[in-house]
Amino acid sequence: MFLGSKKGSTFALDNFVKHKSQTIMSIQKKEDVTYELIINTAKNLFFKEGKFNATTQEIADAAGVNRTLINYYFRSRNALFDLVFEEGKKEDERRQRMIVMSDLPIREKLELFIDYFLAQAKTYPYREVYMLTQMIKDEFCVYDKKEHIKYMTQKFYVELEEEMEKGTIQKMPPIQFMLNFISMLIFPVAMRPFLQNNFELDDKEYDKIISERKEVILKTVFTN
Amino acid sequence: MFLGSKKGSTFALDNFVKHKSQTIMSIQKKEDVTYELIINTAKNLFFKEGKFNATTQEIADAAGVNRTLINYYFRSRNALFDLVFEEGKKEDERRQRMIVMSDLPIREKLELFIDYFLAQAKTYPYREVYMLTQMIKDEFCVYDKKEHIKYMTQKFYVELEEEMEKGTIQKMPPIQFMLNFISMLIFPVAMRPFLQNNFELDDKEYDKIISERKEVILKTVFTN
DNA sequence: GTTAAATTTGACAAAATTGTTAAATTTTAT
DNA sequence: ATAAAATTTAACAATTTTGTCAAATTTAAC
Numbered sequence: 001m002f003l004g005s006k007k008g009s010t011f012a013l014d015n016f017v018k019h020k021s022q023t024i025m026s027i028q029k030k031e032d033v034t035y036e037l038i039i040n041t042a043k044n045l046f047f048k049e050g051k052f053n054a055t056t057q058e059i060a061d062a063a064g065v066n067r068t069l070i071n072y073y074f075r076s077r078n079a080l081f082d083l084v085f086e087e088g089k090k091e092d093e094r095r096q097r098m099i100v101m102s103d104l105p106i107r108e109k110l111e112l113f114i115d116y117f118l119a120q121a122k123t124y125p126y127r128e129v130y131m132l133t134q135m136i137k138d139e140f141c142v143y144d145k146k147e148h149i150k151y152m153t154q155k156f157y158v159e160l161e162e163e164m165e166k167g168t169i170q171k172m173p174p175i176q177f178m179l180n181f182i183s184m185l186i187f188p189v190a191m192r193p194f195l196q197n198n199f200e201l202d203d204k205e206y207d208k209i210i211s212e213r214k215e216v217i218l219k220t221v222f223t224n
Numbered sequence: 225m226f227l228g229s230k231k232g233s234t235f236a237l238d239n240f241v242k243h244k245s246q247t248i249m250s251i252q253k254k255e256d257v258t259y260e261l262i263i264n265t266a267k268n269l270f271f272k273e274g275k276f277n278a279t280t281q282e283i284a285d286a287a288g289v290n291r292t293l294i295n296y297y298f299r300s301r302n303a304l305f306d307l308v309f310e311e312g313k314k315e316d317e318r319r320q321r322m323i324v325m326s327d328l329p330i331r332e333k334l335e336l337f338i339d340y341f342l343a344q345a346k347t348y349p350y351r352e353v354y355m356l357t358q359m360i361k362d363e364f365c366v367y368d369k370k371e372h373i374k375y376m377t378q379k380f381y382v383e384l385e386e387e388m389e390k391g392t393i394q395k396m397p398p399i400q401f402m403l404n405f406i407s408m409l410i411f412p413v414a415m416r417p418f419l420q421n422n423f424e425l426d427d428k429e430y431d432k433i434i435s436e437r438k439e440v441i442l443k444t445v446f447t448n
Numbered sequence: 449g450t451t452a453a454a455t456t457t458g459a460c461a462a463a464a465t466t467g468t469t470a471a472a473t474t475t476t477a478t
Numbered sequence: 479a480t481a482a483a484a485t486t487t488a489a490c491a492a493t494t495t496t497g498t499c500a501a502a503t504t505t506a507a508c
Binding site: 055056057067068070071075076077 | 464465466467468
Binding site: 279280281291292294295299300301 | 494495496497498499
């Protein structure tokens with residue numbers, strides 16, 4: 001592996017490149033298991049356990065590696081955080097593509113999206129909140145969407161408007177429909193500790209409630 | 225003012241007592257403007273600007289006071305954070321009481337709640353997220369609701385069920401109705417940076433969308 | 449106005465956290 | 479098997495952040 005150097009120290013520069021654009025250099029060397037290990041551990045700490053401000057030591061301990069390996073592979077703590085965030089963004093886009101791209105009927109698209117989200121939320125309950133807090137911290141970090149996604153989103157909005165004409169969903173600006181849908185789906189999961197406290201529900205009760213969300217949302221969103 | 229001492233240092237112990245239970249000692253001495261100033265500055269930093277991890281120095285600077293006054297008045301950084309959190313909890317309860325206590329018809333109760341929340345969100349957009357992250361951090365901090373609130377909440381649920389019988393709202397477990405309502409109201413505000421990015425909306429567009437939320441929510445929630 | 453109490457300040461200590469470096473170890477290619 | 483490259487480690491330096499203390503200043507009471 002090629003070694004870059006800066007003021008005499010060595011870095012796994014190759015890794016930076018490789019992992020930034022996996023398509024170009026996809027030769028998986030045995031060594032970057034550590035790289036993956038660290039980034040996955042960080043992801044788990046952030047998304048699973050909600051430790052949004054984990055120190056490098058905490059991350060290293062959780063991963064069972066030497067702390068300075070974080071510097072070796074990611075240059076700085078911040079760079080690691082950013083990387084996890086970027087992966088999160090990609091996942092967001094994947095999700096959005098899913099709902100927008102397939103040519104299923106609207107209702108099935110939405111069902112698919114609900115299932116996908118709820119499944120993911122089981123493993124990563126704090127994903128959305130982490131993304132949010134990072135965004136707040138970094139004070140704007142504009143997503144630049146690909147043109148074809150924008151185009152498909154437009155197309156999806158038209159589909160929604162058609163449904164509204166048919167009367168299967170309430171008439172409103174498509175974006176408002178999306179906000180309703182997304183809110184009812186994500187909020188109860190993302191804000192769980194907040195809501196569970198506010199409504200004084202125990203874990204079992206809340207799990208049950210979440211499991212019923214899919215039907216409730218569909219019933220609320222579709223008028224038939 | 226009585227001074228407590230610990231290892232020779234002096235603390236405004238009286239303040240701790242006074243502000244913990246304002247009813248008992250409500251003699252507002254001129255000096256605790258500083259106390260209030262610090263706590264309000266912290267609140268603004270957290271709720272307005274989303275600086276959830278502000279250092280004591282940052283808070284002190286924003287308040288224009290010496291950093292160590294935070295130790296003098298609040299003992300530790302953590303204690304200050306907890307205090308802000310506790311005030312937030314009280315506000316949550318106030319809000320819940322509002323919706324549950326009044327004997328307005330359901331629809332007006334909900335409208336009142338929406339207005340109240342949206343107004344508050346204008347000054348404190350990150351309030352809910354701060355509360356959430358604190359809860360996640362502290363790993364559970366059970367609200368202990370007063371009995372009469374629980375009672376009134378039950379009563380409110382019965383009212384909801386009556387509306388469902390009448391057919392003005394969809395039939396579903398009352399808690400699910402509440403989750404729908406709360407989600408559609410809070411999520412678009414609390415997750416604004418997240419959503420604004422995802423849907424690629426500029427500030428003006430998003431403001432407009434928020435201003436339309438009230439009508440949209442009511443339309444979605446009431447079937448007539 | 450003087451005194452005592454309360455508040456504010458700056459200097460300092462302690463702790464926590466990150467980043468650097470060179471040396472040690474492991475892996476890979478020949 | 480050996481040499482070069484890559485990885486890991488531990489010691490160290492630098493920085494950031496919190497908390498303590500005693501002295502200085504301000505305020506309130508008499």
